[in-house]
Amino acid sequence: MDRADVRICIDCGLWLWRAGLEEKKMVFEASALNDCTTAGPTPLMGWQEARAIGLSLAGPVDGDVSLPLAQAVGRVTATPCASPVALPLFDNSAMDGFVLATSGLTGQGPWTLSVAGRIAAGDTAGTLPRGAALRILTGAPIPAGADAVIMQEHVRRQGAAIVLDDLPAPGINIRRAGEDLVLGGEVLPAGRELGPRELGVLAATGQSEVTLRRRVRVALLCSGSELREPGEVLAPGQIWNANRYLLTAALALPWVELVDLGAVPDNPARLAAALNHASRTADLVISTGGMADGDEDHMPRLLREGGGSVQALRVAIKPGKPVGIGTLGGAIYVGLPGNPVAAFVTWLMLGAPLLRKLAGITDPLPVFQTARLSAPLIRRPGRAEFRPASLRPAGPDGLPVAELMAPNFAARIALLASADGLALIPADADRLDAGAHIDFLRF
Ligand SMILES: Nc1nc2c(c(=O)[nH]1)N[C@H]1C(S)=C(S)[C@@H](COP(=O)(O)OP(=O)(O)OC[C@H]3O[C@@H](n4cnc5c(N)ncnc54)[C@H](O)[C@@H]3O)O[C@H]1N2
Ligand code: MOO
Numbered sequence: 001m002d003r004a005d006v007r008i009c010i011d012c013g014l015w016l017w018r019a020g021l022e023e024k025k026m027v028f029e030a031s032a033l034n035d036c037t038t039a040g041p042t043p044l045m046g047w048q049e050a051r052a053i054g055l056s057l058a059g060p061v062d063g064d065v066s067l068p069l070a071q072a073v074g075r076v077t078a079t080p081c082a083s084p085v086a087l088p089l090f091d092n093s094a095m096d097g098f099v100l101a102t103s104g105l106t107g108q109g110p111w112t113l114s115v116a117g118r119i120a121a122g123d124t125a126g127t128l129p130r131g132a133a134l135r136i137l138t139g140a141p142i143p144a145g146a147d148a149v150i151m152q153e154h155v156r157r158q159g160a161a162i163v164l165d166d167l168p169a170p171g172i173n174i175r176r177a178g179e180d181l182v183l184g185g186e187v188l189p190a191g192r193e194l195g196p197r198e199l200g201v202l203a204a205t206g207q208s209e210v211t212l213r214r215r216v217r218v219a220l221l222c223s224g225s226e227l228r229e230p231g232e233v234l235a236p237g238q239i240w241n242a243n244r245y246l247l248t249a250a251l252a253l254p255w256v257e258l259v260d261l262g263a264v265p266d267n268p269a270r271l272a273a274a275l276n277h278a279s280r281t282a283d284l285v286i287s288t289g290g291m292a293d294g295d296e297d298h299m300p301r302l303l304r305e306g307g308g309s310v311q312a313l314r315v316a317i318k319p320g321k322p323v324g325i326g327t328l329g330g331a332i333y334v335g336l337p338g339n340p341v342a343a344f345v346t347w348l349m350l351g352a353p354l355l356r357k358l359a360g361i362t363d364p365l366p367v368f369q370t371a372r373l374s375a376p377l378i379r380r381p382g383r384a385e386f387r388p389a390s391l392r393p394a395g396p397d398g399l400p401v402a403e404l405m406a407p408n409f410a411a412r413i414a415l416l417a418s419a420d421g422l423a424l425i426p427a428d429a430d431r432l433d434a435g436a437h438i439d440f441l442r443f
Pocket of ligand 2 (some may be wrong): 337410411
């Protein structure tokens with residue numbers, strides 16, 4: 001065998017080789033070296049399977065609340081909202097101009113009509129005087145007997161009269177009652193986050209309150225004796241707690257009530273106490289670190305000893321292999337790996353969908369877009385890889401181009417901060433050509 005065909009796996013220290021390496025011509029990525037899928041006591045579970053297990057554990061939290069619209073921003077609807085009115089509420093003008101009855105415009109034009117008054121938004125409609133027009137402003141109600149609004153740009157003024165050269169079509173520039181929404185029609189389904197569009201339509205239908213899911217209680221703890229708060233002076237070997245801020249920011253959602261338990265040292269008794277407290281106060285317990293098999297990695301064992309279950313552990317996802325999903329007491333548990341990028345990726349792919357389902361959101365899964373790979377990639381298959389990448393503007397085919405960032409990125413939070421999103425390299429891919437279609441998730 002050619003010496004160049006031999007590689008060492010820096011994950012497990014074993015020698016690997018690839019037979020018949022036509023890809024010798026291409027650079028064999030360092031990522032292929034740090035991607036051992038064989039090491040470990042159990043085979044890896046597919047990330048979609050792990051995600052499905054998490055989703056199967058989660059159902060929308062119960063306990064609805066009714067809140068005024070101003071306090072409902074970003075919250076999730078618990079029931080469908082039906083409209084108590086039709087929209088628009090009444091026939092009204094779409095333009096500033098003149099309202100008239102087309103039936104009165106007989107014979108050949110031009111037609112001259114006197115302007116007998118004025119209706120603005122907020123006025124009552126009244127009745128159109130026979131043979132005359134009325135000045136009308138946008139949003140004003142259409143008077144009885146009128147059936148068209150002619151834009152002011154399309155008439156000539158002659159003193160108190162207007163002259164029309166063209167016959168307006170009946171109904172023109174009139175917004176009809178109910179054309180946007182019928183009485184009793186569904187304004188919003190259950191499970192919708194209330195953003196600007198949703199709050200706007202609720203307000204337009206006159207609803208001052210909305211029925212919402214209660215907020216999901218989430219407890220977060222970061223395990224690690226090495227962790228200190230930013231601002232604290234570090235002793236040798238210590239680091240600042242990045243995951244706490246990364247995840248509290250990811251959890252800063254209107255429908256989350258966060259119980260931030262900070263950092264807990266790698267002490268089994270203290271970790272067990274923190275887990276126990278968390279599971280009593282929260283619907284979802286999230287921990288970071290301590291998920292691998294090292295001497296100070298206690299989380300899966302503590303969870304089991306605390307009466308919980310771990311239903312997914314060791315997932316074929318990169319970064320993030322040591323990730324766990326299970327239950328503890330009445331809470332769902334998500335154990336994220338300690339490496340910050342691994343924690344973030346596994347949170348996005350496995351944790352966040354589950355949390356969104358707890359919140360009652362109907363579509364809990366992230367939506368990927370299609371991009372093209374900027375350069376060829378050769379890798380060791382086995383784990384689906386979510387690689388930080390930058391996105392260049394669309395090429396001639398309309399697809400943006402993803403430029404993958406360096407491999408071995410699980411702990412490289414600075415690299416994460418400079419990426420535009422995550423490129424998904426499927427688990428079974430061992431080689432992708434430049435220009436290949438890939439799924440891309442923007443941050
Ligand atoms: N023999 C093996 N060792 C490791 C494996 C393996 O399969 N076999 N997996 C590696 C992988 S992949 C990952 S990811 C890490 C994850 O391990 P843990 O979840 O047990 O995490 P820790 O060991 O506690 O920490 C890993 C790394 O991250 C740093 N860290 C932890 N918490 C924070 C925080 N809140 N803020 C910033 N940085 C944090 C920690 O200091 C470590 O450097 O295990 C590999 N090992
Ligand atoms: O892949 Mo680990 O999850 O290196 O960070």
